[in-house]
Amino acid sequence: MTITLDLSEEVAEQLAADATRNGMTIDEYLIRSALERGDQKVRYIGTPSFDPLYADACERARLAGEELERLGITDQFGNRIRTDLPEDMKEGADRDFGG
Numbered sequence: 784m785t786i787t788l789d790l791s792e793e794v795a796e797q798l799a800a801d802a803t804r805n806g807m808t809i810d811e812y813l814i815r816s817a818l819e820r821g822d823q824k825v826r827y828i829g830t831p832s833f834d835p836l837y838a839d840a841c842e843r844a845r846l847a848g849e850e851l852e853r854l855g856i857t858d859q860f861g862n863r864i865r866t867d868l869p870e871d872m873k874e875g876a877d878r879d880f881g882g
Contacts, residue, residue: 788813798812798813805835806835848861
């Protein structure tokens with residue numbers, strides 16, 4: 784299927800910049816943006832509302848949370864349960880940060 788868009792030069796440049804910033808071709812960017820909006824009317828396609836790195840970041844955060852829970856530092860809701868600190872981190876401790 785071929786779709787032709789009649790855009791002003793300003794809008795075309797903005798779309799090209801948005802696509803490049805998101806690491807996509809203009810075609811990929813327009814298709815993804817349109818599909819994300821589903822049945823909504825697309826009047827202006829600006830920066831997409833999705834972040835291609837978001838899912839990976841969420842997975843890393845989930846794994847870090849599981850590790851903290853496994854180590855007994857937090858509970859299942861992310862609340863800290865360990866309150867012991869190394870001596871150099873306690874209030875009033877003499878610290879040497881190597882500087």
